[in-house]
Amino acid sequence: MNRTAQRDAILKQLRAVKTHPTADELYAGLRVNMPQISLGTVYRNLEQMSQAGLIRKLETAGKQKRFDGDISEHFHMRCRVCGAVVDIESEKLRGLSAMIRKLLPELGCDSFNLELSGCCGGCKEETMVTN
Structure with a gap:
């Protein structure tokens, strides 16, 4: 995969946050x-980096894809209240x-994705403050 200034900037920003952005x-x-x-450049580069294993693409049926710059083995929890995705160790x-x-x-499978909800x-x- 060729390195470009745009690809490097996308990867740097993604690795700088823990919010699993869209x-x-x-x-x-x-x-x-x-x-x-352009937005198309961001989408295209995210897909290419995901396919190359440089980042993780987090997909859930019916939800917008999110991306993770941390490719180490770890798990995610999706908040059922606000939709945030957080790391679980x-x-x-x-x-x-x-x-x-x-x-x-x-x-007959070659991969899996374990996502918790809570x-x-x-x-x-x-919730504690309002109760």
Whole structure:
């Protein structure tokens, strides 16, 4: 994959945040310093970097794709209140992941995505304050 100034800027911005932004959110942030960048360029580069394994694409049926600059093995929780996606670190989940990975060939699968759902810290705080 060829490196370009635009691709490098997209990757740098994505790796600088932990919010798992959408392409539109990345585009808005990039336009501050690169007003000439197009939304199509952002989408195209995100897809290419995802296919090359440089970033992770987080897809859930019916939801807008989000992207993660952290390609290490970790898991995500989607807040059912605000829709935010947050990282979950857990040794227990890594064990579960290893068990699932062993089963994939038997199931005729080559990959999996484990996404948890719940209430993020911000929404929990807000609920506690309003109650």
